[in-house]
Amino acid sequence: MSNLFTLSSKLAAxxxxxxxxxxxxxxxxxxxxxAGFSVAQAVQxxxxxxxLNKNKKVLVIAGPGNNGGDGLVCARHLKLFGxxxxxxxxxxxxxxxxxxxxxxQLDFFNIPILEESDDWLQYLKPEQTICxxxxxxxxxxxxxMREPFGKIVDEVSKIDNTIxxxxxxxxxxxxxxxxxxxxxxxxxxxxxxxxxxxxxxKHIDTAKTSHYVGGRFIPNHFAEKYGFKTFKYQSTEQxxxx
Amino acid sequence: MSNLFTLSSKLAAxxxxxxxxxxxxxxxxxxxxxAGFSVAQAVQxxxxxxxLNKNKKVLVIAGPGNNGGDGLVCARHLKLFGxxxxxxxxxxxxxxxxxxxxxxQLDFFNIPILEESDDWLQYLKPEQTICxxxxxxxxxxxxxMREPFGKIVDEVSKIDNTIxxxxxxxxxxxxxxxxxxxxxxxxxxxxxxxxxxxxxxKHIDTAKTSHYVGGRFIPNHFAEKYGFKTFKYQSTEQxxxx
Numbered sequence: 001m002s003n004l005f006t007l008s009s010k011l012a013a014x015x016x017x018x019x020x021x022x023x024x025x026x027x028x029x030x031x032x033x034x035a036g037f038s039v040a041q042a043v044q045x046x047x048x049x050x051x052l053n054k055n056k057k058v059l060v061i062a063g064p065g066n067n068g069g070d071g072l073v074c075a076r077h078l079k080l081f082g083x084x085x086x087x088x089x090x091x092x093x094x095x096x097x098x099x100x101x102x103x104x105q106l107d108f109f110n111i112p113i114l115e116e117s118d119d120w121l122q123y124l125k126p127e128q129t130i131c132x133x134x135x136x137x138x139x140x141x142x143x144x145m146r147e148p149f150g151k152i153v154d155e156v157s158k159i160d161n162t163i164x165x166x167x168x169x170x171x172x173x174x175x176x177x178x179x180x181x182x183x184x185x186x187x188x189x190x191x192x193x194x195x196x197x198x199x200x201x202k203h204i205d206t207a208k209t210s211h212y213v214g215g216r217f218i219p220n221h222f223a224e225k226y227g228f229k230t231f232k233y234q235s236t237e238q239x240x241x242x
Numbered sequence: 243m244s245n246l247f248t249l250s251s252k253l254a255a256x257x258x259x260x261x262x263x264x265x266x267x268x269x270x271x272x273x274x275x276x277a278g279f280s281v282a283q284a285v286q287x288x289x290x291x292x293x294l295n296k297n298k299k300v301l302v303i304a305g306p307g308n309n310g311g312d313g314l315v316c317a318r319h320l321k322l323f324g325x326x327x328x329x330x331x332x333x334x335x336x337x338x339x340x341x342x343x344x345x346x347q348l349d350f351f352n353i354p355i356l357e358e359s360d361d362w363l364q365y366l367k368p369e370q371t372i373c374x375x376x377x378x379x380x381x382x383x384x385x386x387m388r389e390p391f392g393k394i395v396d397e398v399s400k401i402d403n404t405i406x407x408x409x410x411x412x413x414x415x416x417x418x419x420x421x422x423x424x425x426x427x428x429x430x431x432x433x434x435x436x437x438x439x440x441x442x443x444k445h446i447d448t449a450k451t452s453h454y455v456g457g458r459f460i461p462n463h464f465a466e467k468y469g470f471k472t473f474k475y476q477s478t479e480q481x482x483x484x
Contacts, residue, residue: 023350024346025344025345025347025350026347027271027340027343029269029271029272030272030275033271033272033275033276034275034279041478044477080459080461081477081478098269100267101268103267104265104266104267105268108265108266108267108461109461110461110463216322217322219322221352222350235286236279236282236286236323236480
């Protein structure tokens, strides 16, 4: 347990709402673009492409909500960085037209998108895959996990980090405030907290898990309102190692 | 005149329309966020903050269209990078609600936004200002320049690059295809071409002007359709020096 400042699931939801509310005026499209980009940048820092892995895949598992949307954006930026992402998106969001557009963008980049019935397990092999992006559930997750996600998390946990797993904001299966309390959950090799770490991130094993913060889009006065200071990102970096 | 590949104003408009059309599915909000970010990154590379200039301003002059929108996004990222941007936005766009939201975001970051009648000339002094961002007109510009922009461009050109001027995509007053043919125009110290250089960029004096490309958001097959190859951006960089 570290001394890291964390923001509860309740306050994180409030902060998010305020950012996209009438006073601040951010749109989901803007924030998701920056969040997804920041996760892709963290992946590049921890799992760079080299001659040995350049033909391998990155498996992006996208959940049904905004965490999944961050994953879809991340996949596109990874492709631009030279990776070969494959997206597993079993329950497509129909929340807004924008989710359909994110999928179209992936098609445009010739990024394969697997349906629920497709064979995604073939990518759970270290000789196939550089890393797995867990963009299944984020700060609004409440247990129990709906299927097929319980089964998916179970399959990923069974490979026991023989392929590194990158969790977007909250490792799936973890309670946002309490950490890994459920039966099945992801143990990330890399956690990218968005805007500010959530309480569950105090439960990562810092000897085994790298922890970054990303989503560089708030001014300090706004952070202070929620009890923290903005992170000291270097130069134009969109992530910072904690 | 260099051997640089360039895309005509007509084809640039077509490419842009296609990117945001029903097949590709990008939204203006996404592309503008990435474009504005890339310009801010180029500014940081050429005019980094140091102890001597950290209290100076960056004057962002935003035009009435999408080039102006790129400038508004750029200003916000510059603030996040530690700069003190001041935005001069004499003719606010009422095209879509999103432009109003971009202005709100600047308010949220406490970035001053000058109206047409405000004293923007006070920032045309080297002891006050690190650089000027010319986000007035882009690839859809057709002469003659409407006022107040003719007068603004004239004032900026008169300071004769005693403050470096950063042109977003097309230096204002330049014909997109022909270059500096009008009576009054910007001579940039830094040109950031978006997606691909426009023909006018062949007329920059490469001894005096740095040239970058930014807006890293298309796959190679799409570039090839328009006759070029995507640029070899390094790592997660959003700009590349040409």
